[in-house]
Amino acid sequence: MDRMYKLLLVEDDNALGYLLSEYLGMKGFAVSWAKNAEEGVQKTKTNVFDLAILDVMLPDMDGFELSQxxxxxxxxxxxxxLTAKSLKIDVLKGFSLGAVDYLKKPIDEEELVVRINALLARLVADKVEEPHVSQYIIGDYLLNMDNFELNYKGESIKLTAKEFDLLALLAKNKNQLCTHKEILTTVWDKNDYFNKKSLNVFVSHLRKHLGKDPRLSIVNVSRRGFMLRESEV
Incomplete structure:
Protein backbone atom coordinates (compact mmCIF):
# COMPACT_ATOMS: atom_id res chain seq x y z
CA MET A 1 0.00 0.00 0.00
CA ASP A 2 1.63 3.23 -1.20
CA ARG A 3 -0.20 5.45 1.25
CA MET A 4 -2.51 5.08 4.21
CA TYR A 5 -6.08 5.15 2.95
CA LYS A 6 -8.70 6.69 5.22
CA LEU A 7 -11.86 4.71 5.86
CA LEU A 8 -15.12 5.76 7.49
CA LEU A 9 -16.78 2.85 9.28
CA VAL A 10 -20.37 3.35 10.47
CA GLU A 11 -21.39 0.37 12.62
CA ASP A 12 -23.58 0.44 15.74
CA ASP A 13 -22.60 -3.04 16.94
CA ASN A 14 -19.80 -2.33 19.42
CA ALA A 15 -18.19 -5.76 19.13
CA LEU A 16 -18.16 -5.79 15.33
CA GLY A 17 -17.21 -2.13 15.06
CA TYR A 18 -14.25 -2.63 17.38
CA LEU A 19 -13.18 -5.82 15.61
CA LEU A 20 -13.31 -4.28 12.13
CA SER A 21 -11.65 -1.00 13.10
CA GLU A 22 -8.81 -2.85 14.85
CA TYR A 23 -8.35 -5.39 12.06
CA LEU A 24 -8.40 -2.78 9.28
CA GLY A 25 -5.99 -0.67 11.32
CA MET A 26 -3.59 -3.61 11.49
CA LYS A 27 -3.85 -3.93 7.72
CA GLY A 28 -2.60 -0.39 7.24
CA PHE A 29 -5.82 1.61 6.99
CA ALA A 30 -6.67 4.72 9.00
CA VAL A 31 -10.15 3.95 10.33
CA SER A 32 -12.58 6.45 11.80
CA TRP A 33 -15.40 4.53 13.52
CA ALA A 34 -18.84 6.13 13.94
CA LYS A 35 -21.37 4.28 16.09
CA ASN A 36 -24.48 5.82 14.52
CA ALA A 37 -25.56 7.56 11.34
CA GLU A 38 -25.47 11.11 12.71
CA GLU A 39 -21.90 10.64 13.91
CA GLY A 40 -21.04 9.31 10.46
CA VAL A 41 -22.52 12.44 8.84
CA GLN A 42 -20.52 14.71 11.15
CA LYS A 43 -17.28 12.84 10.46
CA THR A 44 -17.90 13.20 6.72
CA LYS A 45 -18.29 16.95 7.14
CA THR A 46 -14.97 17.36 8.96
CA ASN A 47 -12.72 14.72 7.38
CA VAL A 48 -11.63 13.51 3.96
CA PHE A 49 -12.13 9.76 3.43
CA ASP A 50 -11.21 7.43 0.58
CA LEU A 51 -14.02 4.94 1.25
CA ALA A 52 -17.03 4.59 3.55
CA ILE A 53 -18.23 1.27 4.99
CA LEU A 54 -21.85 1.59 6.09
CA ASP A 55 -24.01 -0.78 8.11
CA VAL A 56 -27.51 -0.89 6.63
CA MET A 57 -29.33 -1.35 9.93
CA LEU A 58 -28.52 1.59 12.19
CA PRO A 59 -30.54 2.87 15.18
CA ASP A 60 -31.13 6.44 13.99
CA MET A 61 -31.53 5.96 10.21
CA ASP A 62 -30.87 3.13 7.79
CA GLY A 63 -27.66 2.92 5.81
CA PHE A 64 -29.47 3.65 2.56
CA GLU A 65 -30.61 7.06 3.80
CA LEU A 66 -27.20 7.67 5.36
CA SER A 67 -25.48 7.00 2.04
CA GLN A 68 -27.54 9.74 0.40
CA LEU A 82 -22.62 -4.20 5.32
CA THR A 83 -25.87 -5.95 6.10
CA ALA A 84 -27.51 -8.96 7.68
CA LYS A 85 -30.24 -8.71 5.05
CA SER A 86 -29.94 -11.25 2.26
CA LEU A 87 -32.96 -10.34 0.15
CA LYS A 88 -32.09 -9.64 -3.47
CA ILE A 89 -34.22 -6.49 -3.43
CA ASP A 90 -32.06 -5.00 -0.65
CA VAL A 91 -28.86 -5.81 -2.54
CA LEU A 92 -30.24 -4.24 -5.71
CA LYS A 93 -31.36 -1.16 -3.76
CA GLY A 94 -27.85 -0.76 -2.37
CA PHE A 95 -26.27 -0.83 -5.81
CA SER A 96 -28.95 1.46 -7.25
CA LEU A 97 -27.98 4.07 -4.64
CA GLY A 98 -24.38 3.99 -5.85
CA ALA A 99 -22.71 1.40 -3.62
CA VAL A 100 -19.48 -0.01 -5.05
CA ASP A 101 -19.89 -3.26 -3.11
CA TYR A 102 -22.27 -5.08 -0.76
CA LEU A 103 -21.13 -7.56 1.91
CA LYS A 104 -23.41 -9.78 3.92
CA LYS A 105 -22.91 -10.49 7.60
CA PRO A 106 -21.25 -12.33 9.24
CA ILE A 107 -18.29 -10.45 7.80
CA ASP A 108 -15.13 -12.29 6.83
CA GLU A 109 -12.43 -9.77 7.74
CA GLU A 110 -9.90 -11.11 5.22
CA GLU A 111 -12.45 -10.96 2.40
CA LEU A 112 -13.35 -7.41 3.40
CA VAL A 113 -9.70 -6.33 3.16
CA VAL A 114 -9.31 -8.00 -0.25
CA ARG A 115 -12.41 -6.25 -1.55
CA ILE A 116 -11.37 -2.88 -0.13
CA ASN A 117 -7.92 -3.13 -1.73
CA ALA A 118 -9.40 -4.17 -5.07
CA LEU A 119 -11.93 -1.32 -4.99
CA LEU A 120 -9.37 1.31 -4.04
CA ALA A 121 -6.96 0.09 -6.73
CA ARG A 122 -9.73 0.32 -9.33
CA LEU A 123 -10.87 3.73 -8.18
CA VAL A 124 -7.32 5.10 -8.25
CA ALA A 125 -6.75 3.65 -11.72
CA ASP A 126 -9.99 5.25 -12.95
CA LYS A 127 -8.85 8.72 -11.93
CA VAL A 128 -7.12 10.68 -14.65
CA GLU A 129 -3.67 11.56 -13.40
CA GLU A 130 -3.11 15.30 -13.44
CA PRO A 131 -0.01 16.40 -15.36
CA HIS A 132 2.86 17.53 -13.17
CA VAL A 133 3.14 21.31 -12.93
CA SER A 134 6.65 22.46 -12.04
CA GLN A 135 5.81 26.12 -11.45
CA TYR A 136 3.08 28.73 -11.26
CA ILE A 137 3.62 32.28 -12.46
CA ILE A 138 1.80 34.72 -10.16
CA GLY A 139 2.34 38.24 -11.42
CA ASP A 140 6.02 39.01 -10.83
CA TYR A 141 6.33 35.97 -8.55
CA LEU A 142 7.30 32.41 -9.41
CA LEU A 143 6.10 29.52 -7.25
CA ASN A 144 8.46 26.60 -7.85
CA MET A 145 6.64 23.32 -7.13
CA ASP A 146 9.80 21.20 -7.32
CA ASN A 147 11.92 23.00 -4.73
CA PHE A 148 8.99 24.49 -2.75
CA GLU A 149 10.14 28.08 -3.15
CA LEU A 150 8.49 31.40 -3.86
CA ASN A 151 10.66 33.81 -5.84
CA TYR A 152 10.23 37.51 -6.56
CA LYS A 153 12.50 38.74 -9.37
CA GLY A 154 15.20 36.28 -8.31
CA GLU A 155 14.75 36.87 -4.58
CA SER A 156 13.77 33.78 -2.58
CA ILE A 157 10.93 34.20 -0.08
CA LYS A 158 10.73 31.64 2.70
CA LEU A 159 7.32 30.01 3.19
CA THR A 160 6.16 27.53 5.80
CA ALA A 161 4.82 24.20 4.51
CA LYS A 162 1.21 25.29 5.10
CA GLU A 163 1.79 28.67 3.44
CA PHE A 164 3.26 26.91 0.42
CA ASP A 165 0.40 24.39 0.14
CA LEU A 166 -2.20 27.15 0.49
CA LEU A 167 -0.54 29.37 -2.11
CA ALA A 168 -0.16 26.43 -4.50
CA LEU A 169 -3.89 25.69 -4.26
CA LEU A 170 -4.82 29.34 -4.80
CA ALA A 171 -2.35 29.64 -7.70
CA LYS A 172 -3.70 26.50 -9.34
CA ASN A 173 -7.16 28.11 -9.24
CA LYS A 174 -6.05 31.69 -9.92
CA ASN A 175 -8.99 34.07 -10.44
CA GLN A 176 -11.37 31.33 -9.30
CA LEU A 177 -13.01 30.80 -5.93
CA CYS A 178 -11.52 28.21 -3.58
CA THR A 179 -14.16 27.35 -0.98
CA HIS A 180 -13.34 27.13 2.72
CA LYS A 181 -14.08 23.39 2.63
CA GLU A 182 -11.83 22.79 -0.38
CA ILE A 183 -8.97 24.70 1.21
CA LEU A 184 -9.30 23.13 4.66
CA THR A 185 -9.65 19.56 3.42
CA THR A 186 -6.77 19.96 0.96
CA VAL A 187 -4.28 21.89 3.09
CA TRP A 188 -5.26 20.87 6.65
CA ASP A 189 -6.95 17.56 5.79
CA LYS A 190 -9.77 18.54 8.14
CA ASN A 191 -12.62 21.03 7.87
CA ASP A 192 -13.30 22.44 11.33
CA TYR A 193 -13.66 25.72 13.23
CA PHE A 194 -10.11 25.82 14.60
CA ASN A 195 -8.47 25.29 11.21
CA LYS A 196 -10.80 27.88 9.70
CA LYS A 197 -9.47 30.43 12.20
CA SER A 198 -5.91 29.41 11.30
CA LEU A 199 -6.70 29.83 7.60
CA ASN A 200 -7.34 33.54 8.08
CA VAL A 201 -3.90 33.94 9.68
CA PHE A 202 -2.16 32.12 6.81
CA VAL A 203 -4.02 34.21 4.23
CA SER A 204 -2.78 37.33 6.04
CA HIS A 205 0.80 36.03 5.81
CA LEU A 206 0.47 35.32 2.09
CA ARG A 207 -0.92 38.79 1.44
CA LYS A 208 2.27 40.24 2.95
CA HIS A 209 4.46 37.90 0.90
CA LEU A 210 2.69 38.93 -2.33
CA GLY A 211 2.56 42.61 -1.43
CA LYS A 212 5.37 43.65 -3.79
CA ASP A 213 3.11 43.23 -6.84
CA PRO A 214 0.07 45.57 -6.64
CA ARG A 215 -1.74 43.51 -9.28
CA LEU A 216 -2.12 40.62 -6.85
CA SER A 217 -4.70 40.26 -4.10
CA ILE A 218 -6.23 37.44 -2.09
CA VAL A 219 -9.91 38.27 -1.97
CA ASN A 220 -12.15 37.10 0.87
CA VAL A 221 -15.46 36.05 -0.66
CA SER A 222 -17.81 36.44 2.31
CA ARG A 223 -18.74 33.12 3.96
CA ARG A 224 -17.59 31.16 0.90
CA GLY A 225 -13.82 31.15 0.55
CA PHE A 226 -10.84 32.93 -0.99
CA MET A 227 -9.65 33.84 -4.46
CA LEU A 228 -6.17 34.72 -5.67
CA ARG A 229 -6.83 37.53 -8.11
CA GLU A 230 -4.38 38.91 -10.64
CA SER A 231 -5.71 42.12 -12.15
CA GLU A 232 -4.73 43.82 -15.41
CA VAL A 233 -2.38 46.78 -15.23
Missing part, protein backbone atom coordinates in the same frame (compact mmCIF):
# COMPACT_ATOMS: atom_id res chain seq x y z
CA UNK A 69 -26.71 12.23 3.16
CA UNK A 70 -23.03 11.40 2.76
CA UNK A 71 -23.27 11.79 -1.02
CA UNK A 72 -24.79 15.25 -0.55
CA UNK A 73 -21.68 16.22 1.44
CA UNK A 74 -19.09 14.39 -0.67
CA UNK A 75 -20.51 13.10 -3.98
CA UNK A 76 -17.18 11.45 -4.87
CA UNK A 77 -16.90 9.29 -1.75
CA UNK A 78 -17.43 5.59 -2.65
CA UNK A 79 -19.19 3.36 -0.14
CA UNK A 80 -19.72 -0.30 0.74
CA UNK A 81 -22.80 -1.63 2.53
Missing amino acids: KIKSINPELPFIF
